[in-house]
Amino acid sequence: MSKEIIHTDKAPKAIGTYSQAVKVDRTVYLSGQIPLVPETMSIIDGDISDQITQVFENLKAVANAAGGDFSDIVKLNVFLTDLSNFPLVNEIMGHYFQEPYPARAAIGVAALPKNVAVEMDAIMFLKVQEYPAS
Numbered sequence: 001m002s003k004e005i006i007h008t009d010k011a012p013k014a015i016g017t018y019s020q021a022v023k024v025d026r027t028v029y030l031s032g033q034i035p036l037v038p039e040t041m042s043i044i045d046g047d048i049s050d051q052i053t054q055v056f057e058n059l060k061a062v063a064n065a066a067g068g069d070f071s072d073i074v075k076l077n078v079f080l081t082d083l084s085n086f087p088l089v090n091e092i093m094g095h096y097f098q099e100p101y102p103a104r105a106a107i108g109v110a111a112l113p114k115n116v117a118v119e120m121d122a123i124m125f126l127k128v129q130e131y132p133a134s
Helices: 048-065 083-096
Strands: 003-006 021-024 027-033 073-080 103-108 118-125
Touching: 021 048, 027 048, 048 083, 048 118, 073 083, 083 103
Parallel strands: 073 103
Antiparallel strands: 003 021, 021 027, 027 118, 073 118
């Protein structure tokens, strides 16, 4: 079993005692992402749609740093402080994912870090790398 800590400057740096992601063999555990802009570490300006989009962009950056993409995500957890925003998650998610979609949970929570409205984490299973015959 091999274990690797994943880090990228294209996603917000960890603001606590955790890693952006941990890769164990072909499985990658992506930590929760909130709508922080990586360059400023500030919450993105705008409405809930902007926050949801920033979270997907942050997850994408970490997934890419681990050697994968959204087609490798097998489980997505969505945490919302207002579940009435869930249709927006579905709409925006449709721009990032194609069928077959990952398994998913949507959880209503009382509060999230930095008083944001959305956070997401994921589990990714990487495809076997195929190399051309030499």
